Amino acid sequence: MLGKTYDTQVCSAARALEVIGERWSLLIVRDVLFAGATRFADFQRLGIATNILAKRLDSLVDAGVLERRSSKEQPDRSGYAVTRKGRDLAPVIIALTQWGDRWAAPDGPPILYRHTGCGGAVTEQTTCDTCGEVTDLAQLHVVHGPGFPEALSASRKHRPDVADLR
Structure with missing residues (x-):
């Protein structure tokens, strides 16, 4: 597990x-994004211990990925809704699913993501925002971004490497 400071x-x-x-x-x-889960009981089908589930839900709420919402029918019971921050994880989940379909699904994909409008397959792809799709990972390289610490940037006059990411 990674530390809490960076x-x-x-x-x-x-x-x-x-x-x-x-x-x-x-x-x-x-499950919130794609299975309509909103209640504590909905998440119990994952097989997670209730104490761990409560901690995970609390941490996702604290991080702003989910928010608690009270039910009009049962005000003493809250449910969970995804925030914009949480919705932005959809492409990550789709990409992880694609990887799992290729490397961990011997009988083929167990679920498929489809576009509601036309029924087409929804996939995640690595693309270049200037010329289009990147088809070979050898075409990728890393450069320092605006959030890279100036002290480290000044000491490195070369292309970033794996050591820069630590």
């Missing part, structure tokens, strides 16, 4: 994993 981490992926990297958290978000 004095030595210069990586948004590492920071994101602190919010959603625990397996139950991502499965909870998946």
